[in-house]
Amino acid sequence: MTVTLARRAGASADPHAPPAVRALAATCLITAWLVLVLGTVVTGAGPHAGDPESGRNGLDETAISQLHTDAVCVLLGATVALVVVSRATETARTVRRLSTVVLVTELTQGAIGFTQYFTGLPWELVLVHMALAAVLTALITVLFDHSYAACAPLTTT
Template sequence: MDRTGHGPDGEDVHVGVDTARAARWAGRASLAANIGIVVTGGAVRLTGSGLGCPTWPRCTDEGFTPHGSLSYHSAIEFGNRMLTFVLVAVAVVTVVAAWRTGRRDLRVLSVVLALGIPLQAVIGGITVLTDLNPWIVSLHLLLSLAMIGLSVRFLQVLDRPVPAERGPTVVLAWATFAAAWIVLYLGTVVTGSGPHAGDAQAPRNGLDPLQLSQLHADAVFLLVGLSVAMLVMRPARAAWALVGVEIGQGAVGFVQYFTGLPEVLVGLHVLGAALTSAAVTWLLLSVRHPPSAG
């Protein structure tokens, strides 16, 4: 039994049910793995283990693995580096599954996701070699958030390969997407000015955390307003999901700010950033590519 859809150029594409199912599972694995690496990367920073392996690509000058007595920080940092191999395995499976569908759009997305892994490794190496420069650390996180969005796009394109719509609702969806990324970026800048640097000797960006937090909060208010408007215009599951994530993020952000940024809450906020990227991408794509009438 085959499933018929439309490719990016309007051509009919016949994809076997088993092939589509394999691609869907690969896309879900890619999404989960990229969210996981964001959470574990946050754990490295919040435990002060960012320089547990003080060099790159080796862990120490002696080798690729920690030598001597394995410290708490080196174990955490080295363990996070090893998760790269999980990402590589998932990326290979995703590329193979995409290739089997015969669809060019899925193949391109899978290759872009795969290329993001060595790019992340290089940025991670620069992060270590610059002693956790906060601007490089933020770039490291933002790339992971972008890869989460691409994983959602892979799943959405697989399930809904139809031409894009236009109109005011799509414009609002794009505005919501842009506001979400402004919020995510400002969140990384706020983090770069705060206490959780990843290492006691790591530099901070030198900006005022109070002023940055206010700017971040203003952007959040804009995002919530756009999301509520989106919910009114298109009350679909994606819009509800985004608003739900924002409520959770707002609650965690509010509490962590007034309780001195405890590590557990900051870690939950990092997870919320990953979920925000996924949810806002889902919203945008569900509006641009709504379910076909057939």
């Protein structure tokens, strides 16, 4: 609902998103959800998985962190491609801007993720990383919605 309201508030009069942009936006959305799931699994394997007496998921923290990082690299690649393709084609300005904001947010998120990993997972950085994951999820959802909304006029019911 929030994404729909945000899209309707910022919808342009003449939106346009070529098929390649829509495909890349969908790839970013799907990959972002994979990254989120893997990030949750990483948290479940680590020291911040809740109460100190609660059990962890038993997975190797290093291996699952690497899998999470690999998925992040795929997401970054898809987002860079989206930024490039949206600028090389006649894509709506909103989609171009959102793709850039998503990329900058992903890079910031990655920097925080690496910092927390290499500094022993201080809970403050973990908290920031998790909060930014929520922001990134919303941004990618809005980007996806805008790229597909550009194909059809808004309808009201």
